[in-house]
Amino acid sequence: MNDDAAPARSEAVQRSGRVVLLAAFVGVLTGLGVAVFDEVVTRGLDGLADLPLWVIALAPTLGLAVASLALWWIGRGASRAHQQQVEAALHKFEQFQLCRS
Numbered sequence: 001m002n003d004d005a006a007p008a009r010s011e012a013v014q015r016s017g018r019v020v021l022l023a024a025f026v027g028v029l030t031g032l033g034v035a036v037f038d039e040v041v042t043r044g045l046d047g048l049a050d051l052p053l054w055v056i057a058l059a060p061t062l063g064l065a066v067a068s069l070a071l072w073w074i075g076r077g078a079s080r081a082h083q084q085q086v087e088a089a090l091h092k093f094e095q096f097q098l099c100r101s
């Protein structure tokens with residue numbers, strides 16, 4: 001075996017070990033985030049079942065109003081048009097990639 005390759009190999013093994021540990025940490029955080037989100041949504045939906053029917057019927061409208069206000073206030077007037085521009089650019093990129101192959 002070549003002794004010159006040993007330090008580089010050792011460094012690569014250490015680096016890959018750090019990557020694996022980081023990936024495990026991110027995975028645990030993601031799993032915890034999903035578990036918390038699931039618990040919040042489940043409790044929220046269980047709480048909705050006890051409300052009067054008219055409140056349940058208006059809940060989606062209220063959610064849409066809150067989302068629209070957030071888009072207007074936090075997003076500074078952003079609209080869905082930006083998403084459409086991104087999608088159009090993506091399709092052009094995909095067509096370019098298909099033409100190249």
